[in-house]
């Protein structure tokens with residue numbers, strides 16, 4: 001049998017996507033005799049944003065075998081228990097989307113089912129009060145999961161806020177130490193094989209030519225391989241996701257870093273605050289049809305809590321995805337594969353999923369169509385469900401102004417329409433296949449956005465209402481008790497992973 005194994009991989013781009021891919025390939029293709037190279041251009045640079053993550057990033061770090069405190073310290077990270085939405089449904093409103101489970105089921109009846117029954121009858125408190133994560137975030141507390149049976153402390157679920165440039169640098173060191181070869185240079189030309197249009201090689205500005213069997217396009221919005229060379233095509237999703245611009249600025253801390261991302265609604269979009277150990281990342285994402293750049297900039301700068309540390313960076317994007325993330329012998333990851341605005345911090349996660357699926361369907365040089373198609377269907381599904389989740393944040397608000405009026409009229413996708421209808425009828429939420437967001441996230445955001453069901457799951461009637469009330473009281477009391485006992489987020493960082501301080 002002829003050896004058709006992949007012998008060489010070339011990654012184009014050294015931003016978050018490129019170095020996540022390089023670190024993963026060198027780690028998981030160990031002993032497979034695959035040469036992994038990465039070319040990047042310091043002259044072009046990276047987008048330098050993407051600083052909030054969601055919990056699966058912790059699996060990425062652990063699977064690489066990286067020590068968590070070490071990376072937290074070196075990328076100046078803080079911990080994230082969820083996202084706070086301020087003024088989102090209307091001025092003065094506030095809700096929290098916590099990570100991790102809320103409450104416990106009672107027999108076969110889930111927490112959302114019985115909580116909703118009592119909530120609709122006016123006998124339950126706000127959803128946040130039952131989540132230890134939400135209560136801890138409100139108090140600026142943090143702890144990693146601890147073995148404490150029958151308490152929510154077992155299941156603390158968290159992610160990180162980090163400096164994107166430091167994260168890429170960390171992964172670069174990791175990857176280079178294990179054999180990834182980095183080339184500084186700008187790709188000027190991409191050669192395709194005449195017989196089938198597969199990529200044969202890339203040529204750099206200095207004249208060097210690099211061949212490979214498999215190419216990974218991590219070149220950011222430019223899509224040097226997937227679009228400029230392979231003309232894969234892009235699905236524009238701006239009919240669902242209205243924002244198309246972002247302004248980004250770093251500022252000094254005005255207070256100790258909170259263990260959550262804060263998102264505040266603005267006249268034509270939203271503003272994020274991402275606290276790191278050494279600074280705060282701020283950004284204003286907006287729709288350019290409803291506000292001009294100068295006004296968007298004034299809005300951002302006027303509401304910074306600390307002194308700005310950088311000149312604002314201005315970014316344009318079209319929400320959507322590449323028609324095929326895997327085309328011929330090229331796989332696009334990161335911004336080269338698409339971008340859905342940063343409201344729920346899903347960009348880095350989608351890179352992670354792309355890498356995980358690449359490893360699952362790792363090809364040989366025949367590039368079986370069945371593998372490629374399946375990969376593309378999975379990624380298309382996951383991008384689509386993330387889009388639905390983001391869209392849900394816009395369609396149901398009471399905010400005034402032309403932008404928010406426009407948002408209320410955004411068309412629903414069929415999958416989101418079904419999700420909302422199922423919820424409205426009996427509060428049911430189903431998580432399908434590899435959909436990213438769990439039931440708890442949908443519940444938090446639907447309730448947060450004031451999407452209230454007409455009725456609850458009839459199975460909740462199988463429980464004695466007095467027992468439900470007692471259970472709810474117990475969960476709420478435990479959430480508070482556990483949060484009260486946690487250390488302040490800053491103290492936790494100082495003790496285990498402060499930047500520049502060696503771990504005890």
Ligand SMILES: Cc1cc2nc3c(=O)[nH]c(=O)nc-3n(C[C@H](O)[C@H](O)[C@H](O)COP(=O)(O)OP(=O)(O)OC[C@H]3O[C@@H](n4cnc5c(N)ncnc54)[C@H](O)[C@@H]3O)c2cc1C
Pocket residue numbers: 012013014015016017018039040041042044045046047048049050051052053164185186187188218219220221222224246248283315317333334335336342345346347348349351
């Ligand atoms: C405003 C905004 C906010 C975001 N916030 C979040 C967030 O909070 N959380 C999250 O998960 N995601 C977020 N994202 C997404 C996240 O930033 C990206 O997923 C992540 O940074 C990956 O970027 P990248 O590596 O694909 O691209 P880039 O960082 O742009 O890297 C591209 C690389 O390609 C190289 N390159 C380009 N052209 C060439 C060429 N011709 N030759 C050689 N090299 C080349 C560049 O030098 C660079 O190294 C955000 C994105 C935006 C736009």
